[in-house]
Amino acid sequence: MPTKNTTFENIDPEKRQRIMTEATRxxxxxxxxxxxxxxxxxxxxxxxxxxFKYFGNKQGLxxxxxxxxxxxxxxxxxxxxxxxxxxxxxxxxxxxxxAGADFIEAHPHIYRIYLKMLFQENFPMREQxxxxxxxxxAKFLHSxxxxxxxxxxxxxxxxxxxxxxxxxxxxxxFLQSVAVPFLDGDLNLHGADRTTIETRLDxxxxxxxxxxxGTVSHD
Amino acid sequence: MPTKNTTFENIDPEKRQRIMTEATRxxxxxxxxxxxxxxxxxxxxxxxxxxFKYFGNKQGLxxxxxxxxxxxxxxxxxxxxxxxxxxxxxxxxxxxxxAGADFIEAHPHIYRIYLKMLFQENFPMREQxxxxxxxxxAKFLHSxxxxxxxxxxxxxxxxxxxxxxxxxxxxxxFLQSVAVPFLDGDLNLHGADRTTIETRLDxxxxxxxxxxxGTVSHD
Amino acid sequence: MPTKNTTFENIDPEKRQRIMTEATRxxxxxxxxxxxxxxxxxxxxxxxxxxFKYFGNKQGLxxxxxxxxxxxxxxxxxxxxxxxxxxxxxxxxxxxxxAGADFIEAHPHIYRIYLKMLFQENFPMREQxxxxxxxxxAKFLHSxxxxxxxxxxxxxxxxxxxxxxxxxxxxxxFLQSVAVPFLDGDLNLHGADRTTIETRLDxxxxxxxxxxxGTVSHD
Amino acid sequence: MPTKNTTFENIDPEKRQRIMTEATRxxxxxxxxxxxxxxxxxxxxxxxxxxFKYFGNKQGLxxxxxxxxxxxxxxxxxxxxxxxxxxxxxxxxxxxxxAGADFIEAHPHIYRIYLKMLFQENFPMREQxxxxxxxxxAKFLHSxxxxxxxxxxxxxxxxxxxxxxxxxxxxxxFLQSVAVPFLDGDLNLHGADRTTIETRLDxxxxxxxxxxxGTVSHD
DNA sequence: TATGAATGAGCTTTCATTCAT
DNA sequence: GATGAATGAAAGCTCATTCAT
Numbered sequence: 001m002p003t004k005n006t007t008f009e010n011i012d013p014e015k016r017q018r019i020m021t022e023a024t025r026x027x028x029x030x031x032x033x034x035x036x037x038x039x040x041x042x043x044x045x046x047x048x049x050x051x052f053k054y055f056g057n058k059q060g061l062x063x064x065x066x067x068x069x070x071x072x073x074x075x076x077x078x079x080x081x082x083x084x085x086x087x088x089x090x091x092x093x094x095x096x097x098x099a100g101a102d103f104i105e106a107h108p109h110i111y112r113i114y115l116k117m118l119f120q121e122n123f124p125m126r127e128q129x130x131x132x133x134x135x136x137x138a139k140f141l142h143s144x145x146x147x148x149x150x151x152x153x154x155x156x157x158x159x160x161x162x163x164x165x166x167x168x169x170x171x172x173x174f175l176q177s178v179a180v181p182f183l184d185g186d187l188n189l190h191g192a193d194r195t196t197i198e199t200r201l202d203x204x205x206x207x208x209x210x211x212x213x214g215t216v217s218h219d
Numbered sequence: 220m221p222t223k224n225t226t227f228e229n230i231d232p233e234k235r236q237r238i239m240t241e242a243t244r245x246x247x248x249x250x251x252x253x254x255x256x257x258x259x260x261x262x263x264x265x266x267x268x269x270x271f272k273y274f275g276n277k278q279g280l281x282x283x284x285x286x287x288x289x290x291x292x293x294x295x296x297x298x299x300x301x302x303x304x305x306x307x308x309x310x311x312x313x314x315x316x317x318a319g320a321d322f323i324e325a326h327p328h329i330y331r332i333y334l335k336m337l338f339q340e341n342f343p344m345r346e347q348x349x350x351x352x353x354x355x356x357a358k359f360l361h362s363x364x365x366x367x368x369x370x371x372x373x374x375x376x377x378x379x380x381x382x383x384x385x386x387x388x389x390x391x392x393f394l395q396s397v398a399v400p401f402l403d404g405d406l407n408l409h410g411a412d413r414t415t416i417e418t419r420l421d422x423x424x425x426x427x428x429x430x431x432x433g434t435v436s437h438d
Numbered sequence: 439m440p441t442k443n444t445t446f447e448n449i450d451p452e453k454r455q456r457i458m459t460e461a462t463r464x465x466x467x468x469x470x471x472x473x474x475x476x477x478x479x480x481x482x483x484x485x486x487x488x489x490f491k492y493f494g495n496k497q498g499l500x501x502x503x504x505x506x507x508x509x510x511x512x513x514x515x516x517x518x519x520x521x522x523x524x525x526x527x528x529x530x531x532x533x534x535x536x537a538g539a540d541f542i543e544a545h546p547h548i549y550r551i552y553l554k555m556l557f558q559e560n561f562p563m564r565e566q567x568x569x570x571x572x573x574x575x576a577k578f579l580h581s582x583x584x585x586x587x588x589x590x591x592x593x594x595x596x597x598x599x600x601x602x603x604x605x606x607x608x609x610x611x612f613l614q615s616v617a618v619p620f621l622d623g624d625l626n627l628h629g630a631d632r633t634t635i636e637t638r639l640d641x642x643x644x645x646x647x648x649x650x651x652g653t654v655s656h657d
Numbered sequence: 658m659p660t661k662n663t664t665f666e667n668i669d670p671e672k673r674q675r676i677m678t679e680a681t682r683x684x685x686x687x688x689x690x691x692x693x694x695x696x697x698x699x700x701x702x703x704x705x706x707x708x709f710k711y712f713g714n715k716q717g718l719x720x721x722x723x724x725x726x727x728x729x730x731x732x733x734x735x736x737x738x739x740x741x742x743x744x745x746x747x748x749x750x751x752x753x754x755x756a757g758a759d760f761i762e763a764h765p766h767i768y769r770i771y772l773k774m775l776f777q778e779n780f781p782m783r784e785q786x787x788x789x790x791x792x793x794x795a796k797f798l799h800s801x802x803x804x805x806x807x808x809x810x811x812x813x814x815x816x817x818x819x820x821x822x823x824x825x826x827x828x829x830x831f832l833q834s835v836a837v838p839f840l841d842g843d844l845n846l847h848g849a850d851r852t853t854i855e856t857r858l859d860x861x862x863x864x865x866x867x868x869x870x871g872t873v874s875h876d
Numbered sequence: 877t878a879t880g881a882a883t884g885a886g887c888t889t890t891c892a893t894t895c896a897t
Numbered sequence: 898g899a900t901g902a903a904t905g906a907a908a909g910c911t912c913a914t915t916c917a918t
Contacts, residue, residue, distance in 0.1 A: 037887085057888075057889070058889090
């Protein structure tokens, strides 16, 4: 969540929006250390001192951007959880994944910051940020897996942790495939249109459903 | 593969090895732009000019390091392909995944460079490097999927591209879970011992096998 | 003396006092150039623009602070001069020195500003300020030395200027020893209690009396 | 003493000298925080990076300058101590003071750095530097006071610590009077010629001798 | 061939001061 | 009269790269 910051909160909302957009883009393009405050203020056409007045330092800006991003994620996530209450497990996963794809399309920079943070160990606040994100995600998946087990939609011999992990992995990597080139194999998911994405996702979930819920041949 | 580089190839092999190790570590720790040639030469105790004589510039060094890494990957990969010729699909996948885990444990820096490259768009040579790697991996998986289909180990209605994608995804993300914190959920794969890794992998492949090859309940 | 400054003189006296205290502290801690107007207004919780309205610029603030300090010095100095009228030379010096130590204890920041000004050549208004202070001090000492000579309390062959210088030096350095570490040798004057200070001062003046008056009291 | 610094020690001695002179001047003029590395390199006509290569950072430069200054002080101090072995106390003090005045005239910047350090609490390394200097000075004075007492040149009832303090004070302040305006009263010691300095010093020591030794020479 | 001193553009950050509200 | 957002020059410091020795 945003740091208490009276100056930044008091300026013209349109300007505020431009700064957030530009900063998000810069961090998405370059990560933290390689992001340049100079570049940002030059592109924004504002004074360098202003940015430091708003956020204290470069890391403060990052934290604000991150807080802003998280706050944008919360609303749609909560809505989906409620809307799919009672639905079958894979229907829910499908909805979540597509919502993720929509979010990535609407806010590609935010997702790229998240990916950079995952694989750049010296990203500031990395541990705190990632812990929070992964915990939220894990709690969510655990709850829907539990509900699915109680509804008899999952094989009883499946370790719930493993099920959560597999679903997480699949959803996560699917979204990476949509957002990042080189990770989508011959499925051409990167930058694909919505129809293609849905079709591919359905195929994939179908295969997963076989393992998680189906009768297993080698029993 | 290594750039043609007569000067570097002619120096004392031990020194050559130390330089490769140090450079690999630096790039793994800091990515490309944030890696510091100063730090490398200080730690190595060699002259800065030497490094530039050998590799022209920082990017040249990276390319050499990358070529060196790829050459180290080829041998074990080839060996596994041959050793598992004729084995069942999931047995082969299992072998490949465990070989990957071994490689990561033996050469953690190389794997971290690869991960950094995946998600840092401004990594030099990124496109070329990743295309080559993913192509190799895809070709390999396609060939064993085809062999599995011909041997009747896969449902006939499964799209081969989708099967390759799903296997790739699963193996890839499993290895990330072993190497990177925050990606292993409650399975505690990160930094786990060999036994744990094997057990988890078996559970996971079991679930996948259900989907890819098993009798499907909703047929 | 305070610059004519109607705006500042008209504000709430308590606020005025807080500003003076904070500014004095800041200049005492950091000298002139290193003092930060930002820090002051942050600590005071007032608007930056207000300070500049009151004093024009940073130097104006310093001048006001200095004038304020001088005005606080005048009263006790005048009182001592009158109270010790007719007393023996060293009794007067003793009273003055102890009054100085009291002032330093009551207003440590003021004394530290004075010391900083002495040895920082680029302190604004330095020449004017120091000339005024030293002139006051010199005039005072000259008058009591003259009175002492007329009263036959000093050797007749002593150069009055030299006597003034020696007394000034001794008093001045004694006060520095009380206020600044590293200047008190093994006498431990820095931060000492009043009793210790008086004892040390008496010993010292005793030795000086021997040289200046030609009589050694303890023989 | 100078930090181990191979790069700086390897460059052209003349350039090295120019850098030391310029840096000493800058610190003498502006203290530490207000001293500008930019200004130094501009005046020197060298690259900014070079200075940081030599000394790591601004503080490293200061430490080197300080070490250099101390090393320049040691030789003459040692020589005087030996040359005046067996001389009468005040003869020794006289020699030391005049040597101090010579040093200040030859190296005015060094002395001004010392003064700045005394009264600027946030001078880096201040405690360590001052402790070392004052300890050396105190040890020296203690030894010659002890020798004087053993030779019967001091009143037996004088506290040796007090004698050391008084001598230290007097010498120290005399040197300040020579180096800094506003501290010399009507004696006009600041910037005075050697003859004037010697005459004033003799008068002053004469007065001190009266108090410390119990004999008044001019009676 | 190997060295390492020199470079200067670039970085993040601070600050006194101005002025529209 | 009070406010506080905006400014931009200057600060300390890092770095890949060059080149004379």
